[in-house]
Amino acid sequence: MQIRPWWDAGPVTGPERLPSLPDEEGGDPACWVRRVCPACGRLADENPPTRCPACGADLPDD
Ligand SMILES: [Zn+2]
Secondary structure, three states, X not given: OOOOOHHHOOOOOOOOXXXXXXXXXXXXXXXXXXXXXXXXXXXXXXXXXXXXXOOOXXXXXX
C-alpha cells in the first residue's frame, strides 16, 4: 500500500464547472449555442463570427 500525501487523500468533490452562460434573456434562446467552439467546446466571449479564445478555431456566422 502506497502512502498518499495529505493533499491527494481527499476524494474529488464538486461537479465539474460548466462554462458560464450569459445572463441575457430573451431573443433567440439558442444564440449562445453558436458561440460554442466546435473544436474544443469552449464558449466564445462574443457572438460569431469570431475566433475561439481557447484554441483559435473559427466560429463562422451562419
Ligand atoms: Zn476552441
